[in-house]
Amino acid sequence: MKKSIAIDMDQVLADFYSKLRVTYNENFGTNFTDEEFLRTTQRDLPREDAKKLFDLLNEPDYFRDLKVLDEDAIEVIQDLQEHYEIFIATAAMDVPGSFTAKYEWLMEHLPFIKTQNIVFCGNKAVIHTDYLIDDSPRQLTAFKGTGILYSMPYNRSEEGFMRVHNWKEIKEYFIKQMEIV
Amino acid sequence: MKKSIAIDMDQVLADFYSKLRVTYNENFGTNFTDEEFLRTTQRDLPREDAKKLFDLLNEPDYFRDLKVLDEDAIEVIQDLQEHYEIFIATAAMDVPGSFTAKYEWLMEHLPFIKTQNIVFCGNKAVIHTDYLIDDSPRQLTAFKGTGILYSMPYNRSEEGFMRVHNWKEIKEYFIKQMEIV
Numbered sequence: 001m002k003k004s005i006a007i008d009m010d011q012v013l014a015d016f017y018s019k020l021r022v023t024y025n026e027n028f029g030t031n032f033t034d035e036e037f038l039r040t041t042q043r044d045l046p047r048e049d050a051k052k053l054f055d056l057l058n059e060p061d062y063f064r065d066l067k068v069l070d071e072d073a074i075e076v077i078q079d080l081q082e083h084y085e086i087f088i089a090t091a092a093m094d095v096p097g098s099f100t101a102k103y104e105w106l107m108e109h110l111p112f113i114k115t116q117n118i119v120f121c122g123n124k125a126v127i128h129t130d131y132l133i134d135d136s137p138r139q140l141t142a143f144k145g146t147g148i149l150y151s152m153p154y155n156r157s158e159e160g161f162m163r164v165h166n167w168k169e170i171k172e173y174f175i176k177q178m179e180i181v
Numbered sequence: 182m183k184k185s186i187a188i189d190m191d192q193v194l195a196d197f198y199s200k201l202r203v204t205y206n207e208n209f210g211t212n213f214t215d216e217e218f219l220r221t222t223q224r225d226l227p228r229e230d231a232k233k234l235f236d237l238l239n240e241p242d243y244f245r246d247l248k249v250l251d252e253d254a255i256e257v258i259q260d261l262q263e264h265y266e267i268f269i270a271t272a273a274m275d276v277p278g279s280f281t282a283k284y285e286w287l288m289e290h291l292p293f294i295k296t297q298n299i300v301f302c303g304n305k306a307v308i309h310t311d312y313l314i315d316d317s318p319r320q321l322t323a324f325k326g327t328g329i330l331y332s333m334p335y336n337r338s339e340e341g342f343m344r345v346h347n348w349k350e351i352k353e354y355f356i357k358q359m360e361i362v
Contacts, residue, residue: 099280116303128309
């Protein structure tokens with residue numbers, strides 16, 4: 001039986017933070033550069049602003065026009081699909097307004113993924129695959145299989161996870177796994 | 182650590198088939214009684230009607246006003262939540278238009294469920310919990326943990342699964358599991 005890989009969406013497939021940075025700068029009087037914005041995910045907003053941010057993200061189209069984070073991703077996933085069962089697992093429950101936009105984004109950019117293999121969840125402890133590629137150490141810790149940390153400046157100090165920096169490295173990692181088997 | 186239970190929605194929590202029967206009778210010239218309709222899930226519609234049915238189910242509100250299948254479910258799940266980690270796992274990917282309605286249905290009828298524990302998926306092989314309660318033998322076979330078949334006339338001939346007929350029985354089953362532990 002094929003081994004299975006679950007792939008997170010935001011900051012692994014979709015470039016969420018570039019858009020989020022603009023949303024911050026336009027709404028909260030900040031002037032973040034991309035580099036500054038990616039240094040941390042800890043941005044303690046006053047309660048009123050946090051509510052406003054949630055409402056903006058929860059708009060039905062917010063997640064629809066995100067750019068693909070690394071153009072290699074598409075081809076690598078298509079290749080991996082020949083040897084692995086590929087699932088997409090995104091914590092969409094954090095922003096319930098995003099369901100349709102996230103689904104349509106996947107249909108546009110990864111039309112070869114089986115819709116039966118798309119998972120909108122919250123806590124990824126519930127995901128039963130052999131591997132999970134995610135930028136969140138919290139989700140990788142909850143996950144029961146082999147976690148692979150998609151490297152981002154804000155997770156640079158996290159240790160104890162296998163770390164990848166781009167989709168070429170992901171391809172190389174899984175080619176090696178096949179050779180070991 | 183608490184053991185975990187994933188619970189299907191349609192025909193376990195929500196009475197989907199009563200509404201589906203009316204949809205059939207109103208659109209496809211049938212005259213099914215409830216009893217007749219529940220005998221089988223095999224209803225080979227001509228391609229055009231199948232498309233029409235999908236479009237009707239895919240309307241944003243179709244799944245919003247389904248009745249609770251067994252009123253005991255709410256109280257039993259609330260009780261079980263003290264001893265088990267409860268997840269809701271529904272094959273929403275079959276009908277992507279249903280995402281918001283299904284989410285809102287859960288918020289209305291099971292507001293005590295953590296949103297982080299809601300999963301919209303397709304194939305339930307991807308669900309990592311100790312138990313899954315589902316009316317679908319196909320999903321229970323794909324699932325890797327202990328499957329519990331929610332009995333329906335259309336699955337009456339399926340053997341090899343632990344079978345429950347209502348939520349009182351589910352409660353009794355899990356009370357017994359706790360005594361065994």
